[in-house]
Amino acid sequence: MKSLDGSNRGMRILRVWAPAVLMMAAMAWMADPAESGNWPNFRGPNFDGSAEAANLPAQWTTTEGVQWSVELPGIGAATPAVWGDRIFLNAADAETGDLFALCLNTADGSERWRRTHGKNQRRGRNDMTAPSPVTDGNVVVFLFGTGELIGYDFDGEQLWSRNLLEEYRALSWLFGYGASPLLYQGRLYVQMMRRPTHRGIPEDEPLESFLLALDPETGEDLWKHERDAEARAESWESYITPVPHGPEDEPQIVLAGADAITGHEAATGRELWRRNFNERRRPNWRLVPTPASDGERIFMPLPRGGTMAAVQPGDDVTPLDENTAWRLTRNAPDVCSPLLYNGRLYVVDGDRHVVTCLNPETGEQIWRGQLDDAAVIRSSPTAGDGKIYFIDERGKVFVLAAGDEFNVLAEIDMGGGQPARSSIVIAGGRLYVRTADTIYCIGPPAE
Secondary structure, X not given: OEEOOOOOOOOOOOOOOOHHHHHHHHHHHHHOXXXXXXXXXXXXXXXXXXXXXXXXXXXXXXXXXXEEEEEOOOOOOOOXXXXXXXXXXXXXXXXOOEEEEEEEEOOOOOXXXXXXXXXXXXXXXXXXOOXXXXXXXXXXXXXXXXXXXXXXXXXXXXXXXXXXXXXXXXXXXXXXXXXXXXXXXXXXXXXXXXXXXXXXXXXXXXXXXXXXXXXXXXXOEEEEEEOOOOOOHHHHOEOOOOEEEOOOOOOEEEEEEOOEEEEEEOOOOOXXXXXXXXXXXXXXXXXXXXXXXXXXXXXXXXXXXXXXXXEOOOOOEEEHHHHEEEEEOOOOOXXXXXXEEOOEEEEEEOOOOEEEEEOOOOOOXXXXXXXXXXXXXXXXXXXXXXXXXXXXXXXXXXXXXXXXXXXXXXXXXXXXXXXXXXXXXXXXXXXXXXXXXXXXXXXOOOO
């Protein structure tokens, strides 16, 4: 490990096998078990990867510091949602290919219920388990890359079901549908930013792209806003989750893809503003990372890891360059979503294994550090209790100190085969770490 700003600050690594450190950490967890609340969606309670928490672990092993671990039926890239005593996650059976909606118990990982929804399919390195479930404490909604969208109550009773593929003709993404839904202020938002052409679709009847709002209790449409664009080929495709922006009494929903970032009135879907990018009309500028918002600026990684822009919304349609507070031009992420935490913005370049800490107001680099022994990283960083967590595809967890120095606290090999792509969840004073084949609960016992 080394800092990339020319200094040797924060190079102390806590060895995960040191028993004295593990013992002190375990005692701290037992003495003051924190309640950090719930993790209701892909990017957590604040929609930016952060959570309120205390006494979270900085190190553990696959046995020490683990409350329980449960082998899953098969792979799944989805980040679990956690509410109260329930964990919700997508998975695919390794032998049969069945797609499951699972509910586990936070106390011991035991299975409360599972429901089957079709068969898994491979799309390059992706599969149908990529979208993460979402909940508001009453309803939990599962979405699969097959287009199956299902609402359940917490006891596993199905409330409603829809099939986006059957309703909207084709899911024309090169690597399959992978966007997670957003549940915010009583509305369920689902994006369909896709290519207008597809095998079997008449040229004179192109597929539309749109943002859809549903009633989470019934699955019925509230509104549908068609999203016009002039993108080319793969640049139409977006894998991002819509995110809320602005004050709670006048919220907007931010959608990005097809060479533009747009803000929509949450109640109606009406487009309020647009920032166009991809001036050169590149045909392969698909979007993967989900942006983060601080209420004033939207931190949007642009395609292919080129740059990340701090976008300034308004009430007009303009090129992005005219309404950008600042840009990160080095080690921007191609897949990992940015983390906004305690007045700092953290960005993980998963291909080059570089983490950058920025001032979100100015874009000033505070530090930049290299992870020497990391595989490709496709999970997004999460943070709580002054610590940052993420996992690489081989199942190695990295724990960094949040703050103004690059400080790697631990590297923990969780194993479990490949690929591990789920983000680490912080809920109820615990961590939930999903590898390729197992989910671990790290932290104090459940009360």
